[in-house]
Amino acid sequence: MKWRVLLELTEANGNVETRELVTGHRPTSAIFPEDIGLTLAEGKSVLAAMQTELVQAQADEYCDHRRICSHCGSRRAIKDGRTRQLTTLFGVVKVEAPRLNPCRCGVASRRIVSPLAEIMRDRCTQEYERILVKIRSLAA
Numbered sequence: 001m002k003w004r005v006l007l008e009l010t011e012a013n014g015n016v017e018t019r020e021l022v023t024g025h026r027p028t029s030a031i032f033p034e035d036i037g038l039t040l041a042e043g044k045s046v047l048a049a050m051q052t053e054l055v056q057a058q059a060d061e062y063c064d065h066r067r068i069c070s071h072c073g074s075r076r077a078i079k080d081g082r083t084r085q086l087t088t089l090f091g092v093v094k095v096e097a098p099r100l101n102p103c104r105c106g107v108a109s110r111r112i113v114s115p116l117a118e119i120m121r122d123r124c125t126q127e128y129e130r131i132l133v134k135i136r137s138l139a140a
C-alpha cells in the first residue's frame with residue numbers, strides 16, 4: 001500500500017492550493033505487526049512538514065496583506081528577502097521574510113517594514129513558550 005498526505009490551503013481570495021507533505025508505503029504481501037499504522041518518526045515527520053507549509057503559507061499571506069499601504073492602497077516594493085526562524089512544538093521552521101520599502105506616499109509609514117517581525121516577535125510560538133515554562137517549573 002502507498003499513501004500520501006496532502007495539505008489543502010484556501011487563501012482569503014478563495015484560491016485553493018494543494019501541497020504534498022509526505023508519502024509512504026508498506027509491503028502488501030508480508031505485513032508484520034510493526035508495519036501497521038504510522039511509526040512515531042513518521043508521525044513527527046508529517047507534523048513537521050505540515051507545520052513548515054502552514055507557517056510559510058500564513059507568512060506569505062500576511063506579507064501580501066502588509067504590502068498594501070493603509071493610506072493610499074499602493075503595493076510597497078520589496079526591499080530585500082531574508083529568512084526568519086520560528087521554533088514550534090513541531091520543530092524549527094525557517095520562512096522567507098521579505099522587508100518592505102516605505103510607500104511612495106510616505107504617509108502611512110516612512111520606515112522599512114518587516115511584516116514577520118510583527119507576528120513572530122519572540123521567534124517561537126506562544127504554545128511552545130507555555131510548554132517550556134511548564135516543563136521548567138516541573139523540573140525546579
Ligand SMILES: [Zn+2]
Nearest residue numbers: 069072103105
Ligand atoms: Zn501609500
